[in-house]
Amino acid sequence: MKKPDIRSILKESSLPRLETEILASFLLGQSREYLLTHPETGISHALYGRYKNLETKRLEGWPIAYLTGQKEFYGLSFKVNPAVLTPRPETEMMVEEIIAAAKRDKSKKAPLIVDLGTGSGAIIVASATELRKLSPALFMKTKFMAVDISRQALNIAKENSLAHKLGRRIEFLHGNLLTPLKLNERKLAGRHLIIAANLPYLTKSQIKDSPSIQREPKLALDGGPGGLKYYKELFRQLADLELSGIHARILCEIDPAQTVKIRSLIKKYLPQAELKIKKDLSRKDRLAIIQKAD
Ligand SMILES: C[S@@+](CC[C@H](N)C(=O)[O-])C[C@H]1O[C@@H](n2cnc3c(N)ncnc32)[C@H](O)[C@@H]1O
Known part of the structure; x- marks a missing residue:
């Protein structure tokens, strides 16, 4: 032959x-x-x-990224496997917003950046890497944390953090949304809190109708009926937190069809907060930016 x-x-x-x-x-x-x-x-x-x-x-139907075991995000290479969502290009705007929020803060407080539902760690690792490059002094005083309910995902995120030489700069925590952070006023005093949340936000029928995502973890995709189960829970947790005197910015990636619903959830749970919706490069609503003033 x-x-x-x-x-x-x-x-x-x-x-x-x-x-x-x-x-x-x-x-x-x-x-x-x-x-x-x-x-x-x-x-x-x-x-x-x-x-x-x-x-x-x-x-x-296996995504190319699972076959090669790697995916580019924000110009960096990330290890991926079927336990984590393959990071999407539209999520890169989250990193830009995190960096802008950290640099823009007029209070001059040291940022605490929290990545909720970290998956491969793409958002927190790219943000820390970018901040280290752009502003080493700000990087040094910033605290980085990442949470996921999936232990398998956390293991991949830790590997990616090490691969990008962030060593122990990112604290990885297992649990439901904000719960493992045990945030309280004392812990947050003197900090500018920036939360980045790309939580599961698809409905069951959106998942069923998208052949390209069938091999990705349902835990990373399924946002319950209406798709906003996790954001609702996050806003409820934020409302329960005693955040008076705390400067906080919360960035949530959403499906473009969820703008109206997310507005009314924020109005209900965080009535004092300001909300801005930012569009992605294809001019679709993608990021809910919630600002809670001191
Ligand atoms: C849409 S993926 C986002 C992954 C990554 N941040 C990204 O942007 O590529 C959502 C992530 O949230 C995690 N997750 C689901 N429910 C959660 C919960 N209740 N608390 C914390 N993380 C959760 C999933 O395991 C998954 O890794």
């Missing part, structure tokens, strides 16, 4: 060309440019077989 080469992969694959190149490049440890300029390079039958296995899994 003729020894396969790169050309055989590129020619015989049943996947779209870009996906073939990404998977082959991952498997062979070569750039996509190399594949195109060296199609005659021979590969072993074993390697060709491994490519075919990846191709089959992709055809079965």
Whole structure:
């Protein structure tokens, strides 16, 4: 039997060309440019077989990121597996808002940045990395925390934190939303609280109707009836917290169809807070920015 080469992969694959190149490049440890300029390079039958296995899994609906075990977010590489949501490009605006909030604070208080539902750790790791780059002094006085209800997700988030040389700068906590943080006025005194929450916000029918997300963890997607179960619980927890005198900014990623409902939930649970809705790059409502003044 003729020894396969790169050309055989590129020619015989049943996947779209870009996906073939990404998977082959991952498997062979070569750039996509190399594949195109060296199609005659021979590969072993074993390697060709491994490519075919990846191709089959992709055809079965596995996200490319789970097959390669990594995903780019905010220009950084993150380890992912089926225990975590693959970070989405639209979530990158959350990092921009966190950095802006940390830098803009006029109270000059040291920020406490909390990532609720951290998953792969993409938001908190990218925010800490960016702050370290842009403002080392502010980075040094900032406290970083991340929470998830999934222990498997927390393990991946910790690995990503280490891979980006954040060592013990991020405190990872297991539990339901704000509960494991045991926040109180004493702990928050002198801090500017910034909460980033990309909690599950899809409805069961949205999940059912989206073939591309079927392999991602339901725990990361399913926001209960109406999709706002977790945000409602978060606002209730925030309302119970004695936050008088605390400067807090809460950023929530939402589905564009949830704007009206999220407005009324905030009005109900946090009546004193200001709300701004920010659109993503495709001009869809994406981020609810809640400002609680001192
Ligand atoms: C939509 S994913 C977001 C992951 C990551 N922050 C991102 O932006 O890519 C939601 C995350 O919330 C976690 N989660 C679900 N319910 C939770 C709860 N009650 N408390 C804390 N985390 C929760 C899930 O395990 C999942 O990792």
